[in-house]
Amino acid sequence: MKTPDLNIQAIRADFPILQSENRGKPLVYLDSAVSAQKPIQVIQAMSDFYTHEYANIHRGVYELSEYATKRFEDARQEIANFINAPKADNIIFVKGTTEAINLVSQSFGRSQWQAGDEVILSTMEHHANIVPWYLLSQQIGIQLKVIPVTDQGELDLQAYKALFSPRTKFVSLTHVSNVLGTINPVKEIVEIAHQHQVPILLDGAQAVCHLSVDVQDLDCDFYAFSSHKLYGPTGIGILYAKADKLAAMPPYQGGGDMIETVSFDKVTFAKAPAKFEAGTPDIGGVIGLAAAIEYVSALGMQNIAKHDQQLLAYAQEKLLAIPGLSIIGQAKNKIGVISFILNDVHAHDIASILDHEGIAIRAGHHCAMPLMERFHLSATARASFGVYTQEKEIDALVQALHLAKRLFA
């Protein structure tokens, strides 16, 4: 594989799990879109922290606690740098992308909007960026407006522009589709929203692991992503928000650390980011995420993106050569996520057969039922790539798909 910028074999050596087996065959992990594997550097960073440096943060006076606090806040700064946020204070630690979006809907949305106000979503959203808004519509009567998706799997931008009305209060959109692999033209989309004085949240769960993300360049008001898709631990995610938005938002969860003073008659709150971080955070998780960001930054997001594009081109060519196989989503700009169907074999059966060959892919609706509905599909199979993916794994996938076809012939 011609990527002088990335040494894939060296990268693979960093991921011990890639040496393991699945159903007695060498593991071929093609499900990074659901969650990425972890390099030893991340595992070690967390293990070392718990072994030598662990203490609770923010309140202790002793050295161990001060040092843990410094590690934690340094991590916050590193994460801010990674997405080019103006300050560390723009970074809120949450459980994941899902919690980030729930936080925005319940804190920003619920405090500002009323019945009849409109929120723009799209047909290609993950349930994490649909259900929180649906819940809000049940709670306060906001209306959901939906941008349609073209047959190629791209957003219909004309339709998007036409959805704006005097009642539009928010846009919440995925940066990259987890089913179609489509990279949305988010900079343009943000500009259009801002022309209408409407703030916008971008769901970056699939984007941050495949592309460089610069939140100041995008000028989005909110950006959310998860650690576990970015080679970091589960249980931690990031909400980036502009300072003026955070200042206007009431707390999401109440508890310790997010307060200034507490009495039974009155509670005063800390400023962001603390305001949105009630209770003891996942300190180990934050350390792990920072280590993951160091790992990918050392490889270079541009190099990771290039490798991803090469795999995508290779895989599309090989897969489209299989008779009866269709790829769902043929946008001009995609990441290495390929959803496909095979004429005579249901996605779930494909996944089972591949499982027997050691290959891990995903089958189902991918938490995107409205998108499945739009394409008249009940399920697709999905293969997705990570920094450790190599061409011969795609070859293994193709071979196994031929096997599946033979079995069902």
Next chain:
Amino acid sequence: MSLRELYQEIIIDHGKLPRNFGSLDQANHHQLGHNPLCGDRLMLHALIENDKIQDLKFEGAGCAISMASASLMTESLKGKTIEQAMDLFKHFHELVTLGKEAEIDMGKLAVFAGVAEFPARVKCASLAWHTLQAILHNKQDPVSTE
């Protein structure tokens, strides 16, 4: 456990060409069942008279395991009494969840013994049966495997 043990000839055959597939005009029971995890859906049509399953057909789309299971279920249950059907359900459920072989003759249903080794596929194999259970217990809402 090899692939062949899960996807036996008979499962592939019934998955591709399900028996008793289609609508049933004389049906007096209809029940929708679906597996939200992978999108398997089926509609069961039953004619139940004098405590007996006089006729049983299904429509739907889904993975080979779910379709084959529905097909083989309809074949096994046509002409059985409600009590016999409930008994077969109990044995089928144990077969696919525990791999427990039945004391009674399961006939072709025994091919699903392999499913127990693959927890992710148990819901596919059980969908048709859970849907039938809903009919037998006179439930109204669509059945979901979740």
